[in-house]
Amino acid sequence: MDSDDELQLSASTLAALQEFQREEKARKEEFEKLSAKAEEDFDNVNAGIDAFQEDWNLSQFWYDDKTANLLADELLDGANExxxxxxxxxxxxxxxxxxxxxxxxxxxxxxxxxYDDRFKVLAKDKFHHYDFARPLDLPKELAGSFDRILIDPPFLSEDCQTKGKLKYRFGHWLLEVRKVTRFRISSSSQLLYLQYG
Known part of the structure; x- marks a missing residue:
């Protein structure tokens, strides 16, 4: 094959690829700085999700700031030390x-x-690797010790949703089941809507 037959990217496609690579490099450098700062002075790291690029291979899609803050506020409402x-x-x-x-x-x-270990940077010793493919694998020291829980299974598949329910319903996370509110996110999902009082 001579050089005339080789496949080549158009100038605009090549420019777009190079721009993407520059942005990716800048994101990695920024994340490395965040990681180093977290190692030095974790309590003063106030980084958010913006430091993390979504990984579509992991089915990662972040909540927008308004939604993430609303859910965070709900988790903290009425909480104490x-x-x-x-x-x-x-x-x-x-x-x-x-x-x-x-x-x-x-x-x-x-x-x-x-599942994504990059988030150790944000949570440090409060981070635990978790895989929905193994829903009952939870560190023993965490089992049955929580007052509040937010679960967002990474996939809308029935299998993943069921594994999320399974873990919750068997009470492996919570100290006591008091109130559960679930929102349907897929009409094909067979999630249970329960109110415990």
Whole structure:
């Protein structure tokens, strides 16, 4: 094959690719700076979800700031220093909390369970790797110890939604099931809508 037969990108496509690569490099450098800052002075890191690029291969789609803050506010409403909160597969909600000064949090007992290990930067020792493919694998020290939970299964598939329900319904996370409000996110989903009182 001579050079005339080789496939080549058009100038505009090549320019777009180079721009993407520059942006990706800048994001990685910014994330490395955030990581270093978190190692040095974790309590003063006020980074949010903006520092993290969505990974579509992991089915990551962040909540917008308004929604993430609304969910974070709901989790914190009425919480006190002994309230234990767990956020499962909703790193943008944890990111909304992380933008706030940690001394304003009513509790320091807020945990993030997430498949993407990059989020250790935000949650540090409150981060635990979690895979919805193994819904009952939860660190023993966390089992049955939470007052509040937010679960956002990463996929809308019935299998993933069922595994999220399974973990919750068997009470592996909560101290006591008091009130559950669920929102239907897919008409094909067979989620249960329960109110415990």
């Amino acid at each position: 002994s309230t234990r909160i767990i956020i499962v597969s909703a790193p943008s909600v944890y990111g909304a909390l992380s933008k706030r000064a940690k001394e304003t949090w009513p509790t320091k007992e807020i945990y993030l369970l997430e």
